[in-house]
Each structure stands twice: as C-alpha cells, then as structure tokens.
Amino acid sequence: MNIKNIKNQFSIFTNHPDVVYLDNAASTQTPDAVLDAMNIYYTNYRANIHRGLYSFSDLATQTYEKARDSIAKFIGADSQEIVFTGGVTHGLNMLAAGLGKYLKPGDNVVLTEMEHHANIIPWQEASKIYGFELRFIPVVDFKLDMDVADQLIDERTKIVSFTAISNAIGTINPVHEIITLAKKIDAITVVDYAQAITSYNLDVRKLNCDFLVFSGHKMCGPTGIGVLYGKKERLEALDPFMYGGGMIREVSLAGASWADAPAKFEGGTPNISGAIGLGAAIDFLTGLGMEQIKEHRAGLAAYLVQELSKVVNIIGNVDEAKRSGVVSFAVGDVHAHDVADILNSNNVAIRAGHHCAMPLMKKLGISGTARASIGIYNSKEDVNRLVQGIGKVKEIFKI
C-alpha cells in the first residue's frame, strides 16, 4: 500500500504535514471522499428521509438506505439486520436496556475485566433494576483466562458481552472460543467490535454472534454514527430503546405499535449525513482493499511493537499473534500525561490515561498508560518519530 497516496486523500494531512497521528484507537481521520459525500447531501439534496415525496427526500432516503446495504455487505449481513446508531456506546446501552429487562435474579451476564466502560456500566445499571448477577472473565497476563471463563459461563448465563480487541492493551480475544462457550448454554452473544472493524474481514455469519456493535468514526467515517448488527430473530424480539416518530406502525392516544426492524430502532430523524458518510467510508476502505489494509496494519503493528520494546515497557502481550496495533506502554517512572505532553510538543499525537477501562487499570495495578495506535495512513516513519519523541522524554526525565 502506498501510504503517501493514502495520506493525500485526507486534507488534514495536507493541512498539517508534520503531525504524526497515532491515536486511532480513539478516533480515525476522515478522508475527503467521506467529507465530499456528506457535503453533497447538504448542498444538493438536503431533506429528511422516509417522509417526503419530493426528489430531495427520495434521493436522501435512497442514499441512506444504500449506505445500510453497503454496511450489510461489508460485514456479511442482510440489510434489515443493520441498525444505525449513534455509535458503540449507544448500541450497548440499547442492548443492556432491551435485553436486561427480560432477566431476573438468579440469571447472570458475563463480561470481562478488560471491557471499555461502555460495555460495563449499561449492564451494571440494568442489573440494579432487574436483579441479575454480573460476572467478569478475569485478565491474567494481559489475556482472558479461558478456564475461568468456562466456569463463569453456566446454565444461568443469559448474555455474554465482550470486546474483540482491547482498546487499552490491544489484546485480541479468542472470539470464536467465547461464542462457542456461550452457544453451549444458548446464551445471547454481544461482540464489541469497535477496535477490530478495520483489522479483519468481518463475516457475522461465520462469527455466528447474536449482536455486534461498531462505530463509524473508528473506520474513517464521521462521528455520531455507528452500527448495531443483530440476527433477524434477535432484533424481532428486542424492544425499542427510543420511542418517537419513524419507528411505529400505528399510533393512537392510547398506545402505539412498532415498525419492523431496523426501523423499529431508528426513531426520530437520524444522523442522515453521518450514515451517508459511513457508506462513503466503506466505499473508501473497500476501494483500498481490505486484504491490503489488513496486511499493512499487521506489518506496521509488528514494527511498532518491535521498535517500542527496544525503548519502553510495553503493557500488554508482545506475542504478535495475540495483539493488535493498539499499544500501551510506560516510559520508566514518567507519568503517562507527561509522556503525551512531551510527544505533543514534538507533533506526535498519542493518548494518556485510563482509556475508559478503569477496572482493567486497577487489575494491572496502574492509574493509566501512554497509548499509541496505528491507522491505515500511518507508516514506519511515524513509528520512528514516536521513538524519537520517547527519546526526548527520557532525556528530560533523565532516564
């Protein structure tokens, strides 16, 4: 893959050629093609969808639905199994509220100790209301302890919800193994695919999960848009989360009946330009070639781990097969915040903090980490700049 050609397709890199952006686990840059698609909506056929009979509205509706079709194709699903959401956090809140209400005391939901807060708190709140138990697959040596997982997932387990790749330490979880354990006792499976969506060719049929969530802004799409995938029968059984216009069949003063999925879950005017942008992002990625993207990411992740290991302590696995290009590290006793600030002065953007994974940080006995994460437009030169910046940190703190 020609990185220079890719970077040229992002105006932000033309505007800021000196910036090395290595915070892709937080959010990715948006290519001009996506911005253009959104802009064309606003300047040529701006209208609400599913409602108007005039041309603008018809085109807006078609483009919005075409984006849904593209997403379905991208992940191996049917279009009616794709629900547009505001992002992963929104999707997980929908599931915890919608699935949680059918659980009772004695039932349990299994999560993991490495989950992002978005896949912990909604379940905590639901468990307070409906009385079910929350269990957490422990993290040992930066990996999930699958022996314990086997014990935790028992005949009272109703839902297993877990992340495919940890946003904090980059661990790649044994997704198929976990889904198999859940299927043995007919538990519903929810996969947080936020960090994995550009790392693999996702085929939800092969994965055979019940629900899966990801966000547009982590795959070169705009912010404020995401996807909840659900197997047809699961979405049919799930109650709506947000009630209002567009998600109904009939309404009287006495009550309402729901539309079919996915409309059932898309009440109110959605993020129309966001959906259109996400469709354009998928075209952009498939245009580059998912195989090439996968290869590039894997190669660069390996280089990142290799080069960082020489100069810092990596907080995570160093075994290539079990980790992604999301790398947490510590520079001696320097606080992550100082590391990030000094790197920022050198135009290298990384993240410092607990990465919305406080339970994991507590388990690891630390308050936070410095985290570098690669995107499709990063190169070996970017990694080298990161290493140079770390050299500066060591110089200042006399390590």
Add this chain to the structure above:
Amino acid sequence: MNAAEFDNELDMVYKEMILDLYRNPLNKKSLSDFDFMHREFNPTCGDDIQIAIKFNEHGTVADVGHMGTGCAISQAGVSLLTDAIKNKSKEQIKQMSKDDVLELLQIPISHTRLKCALLGWSVLQSLT
C-alpha cells in the same frame, strides 16, 4: 515551531525543580490525625490527589500531607501548595487564588495542563 523552539519550551516547563519535585515530592504522606481530608481526581489522565490537614489550637495548619498519583506538573503543584499553606489559617488558605497557585510553579502552564497544576488547589476548595 521548529525543533529548537520545541526544546526551549519543554525545557521551560520541565525545569530541574519540577523534575525534582516529581521524584521527591514535598509533604507526601498520610496523616492519621486530621481535621480535613478530601480527594479529587482528573479522570481524563489519571491524576488522583488527596490532601489531609491538621489544624492547631490557633486555627493554623500544624501538619499537612498529600497522597495519590499524578504527572510531574500535578505532583510539583501539590508539593508547592502544601508547603505554601503551612502555618496559614483556613481563611488565608481559602483566599489563595488559581493564579497564586500557578505562580508557585514558576513555569508556563498550557491550557491542557491547567487541571494538573490546579488539582491540589481544587482539593482545597472543599475546605469549609
């Protein structure tokens, strides 16, 4: 900014004093006997500071200690602040402004580091 300008700016912030206070903070201890104890933290970066104060019969600070973890600027800030409030009364402590605290550090504090520099001060805002 060019490389030389970067270096100058970093050197201005990470002066000897700041690094020294990070590695050897002043008043870093817990108090078993205290009249005031409060904790604040900056969830975006993981700075976490707790300050405990014991007042004497004249109403001035007899002993003060801070615990927790944080970046160089927050540790330097709370070190200098806890030193500065020794022998002060509650009223005098409450009169200390954000600017007073920033002045203690004697370094330029950028917008992104303000919360770090003022974390200790924000703990003391709970003093009644």
